[in-house]
Amino acid sequence: MTIFDDWISFDTNIYIFGIREDPKFPACVELLERIGKLYVYLPRQIIRELQNNLHPDEVHELFGLFSRYPDRVRINWQTTTPALIEKFKRLGCKLGDAAVAAHLEEEGVDTLISENRHFWAEISNLPFRVLNATAALKEMGKFP
Numbered sequence: 001m002t003i004f005d006d007w008i009s010f011d012t013n014i015y016i017f018g019i020r021e022d023p024k025f026p027a028c029v030e031l032l033e034r035i036g037k038l039y040v041y042l043p044r045q046i047i048r049e050l051q052n053n054l055h056p057d058e059v060h061e062l063f064g065l066f067s068r069y070p071d072r073v074r075i076n077w078q079t080t081t082p083a084l085i086e087k088f089k090r091l092g093c094k095l096g097d098a099a100v101a102a103h104l105e106e107e108g109v110d111t112l113i114s115e116n117r118h119f120w121a122e123i124s125n126l127p128f129r130v131l132n133a134t135a136a137l138k139e140m141g142k143f144p
Contacts, residue, residue, distance in 0.1 A: 002139070003038065003111065003136060003139040003140060004037060004038065004140070005039070006039065006109075006110035006111060007039045007040075007041045007074070007107065007108065007109045007110060007111075008038055008039065008040060008041065008109065008110065008111040008112070008113060008136075009040065009041045009042065009043065009046070009100075009103075009104055009109050009111070009112050009113070009128075010031065010040060010042075010046070010112075010113050010114075011046070011100070011112060011113065011114030011115070011116060012046050012049040012050060012053065013028075013114060013115045013116060014028050014031060014032075014113055014114065014115065014133060015028075015032070015046075015050055015054075015062060016050075016053060016054065017029070017115065017133075018031060018032035019032065019054065019058050019061060019062055020058070025115060025133065027132070027133035027134040027136070027137050028115070028133045030133075030137055031113065031133050031136060031137065032065065034137075034140065035065060035066075035069060035072070035073065036068065036069045036072055037072075037140070038072060039072055039074070040069075040072060040073045040074070041074050041076070041103075041104070041107055041109050042066070042073060042074065042075045042076065043076050043080070043099070043100060043103030043104070043107070044076055044077055044078060044079060044080070044099075044103065045080075045096055045099040045100045045103060046100060047075065047077070049096065050062065076103065076107065080099060080102040080103045080106050081102060081106060084101075084102035084105060084106060085098045085099050085102045086098075087102070088101040088102055088123075091123050091124065091125065092122060092123050093123060097119070097120075100112075101123075101126065101127075101128075104127070104128050105127045105128070109128055110128055110129065111128055111129050111130070111131060111136075112128050112129070112130045112131075113130075113131050113132070113133055113136045114130055114131075114132065115132055115133060
């Protein structure tokens with residue numbers, strides 16, 4: 001399996017930096033431009049974080065992007081198992097991060113792409129790997 005075949009998830013910061021074209025995070029912009037080549041899982045917790053942190057026009061723009069790839073972007077509006085959330089809280093995740101991790105484990109997502117990689121590295125026994133945007137693009141063949 002490769003990053004092109006596995007289900008992945010973008011952390012909230014990837015969407016924010018990408019949609020706002022943050023010059024400090026050009027790899028996030030590039031990932032959003034290449035979203036149609038990936039299988040992206042979007043859990044409820046990240047949707048909520050996006051709605052809380054983006055302007056409504058930015059949320060609309062993102063959902064327009066998602067709608068272009070209905071076979072590639074899977075949006076889950078459902079809550080996840082509370083016991084899994086508690087498991088990740090015990091491992092050291094804050095509530096929102098625990099909910100994201102629980103969703104990813106429950107759905108069998110293989111990779112989380114996040115610019116908070118330093119935080120995720122502090123959590124042991126994650127059932128998914130964590131890459132930053134640049135590393136993900138390297139796997140996609142963008143950067144040498």
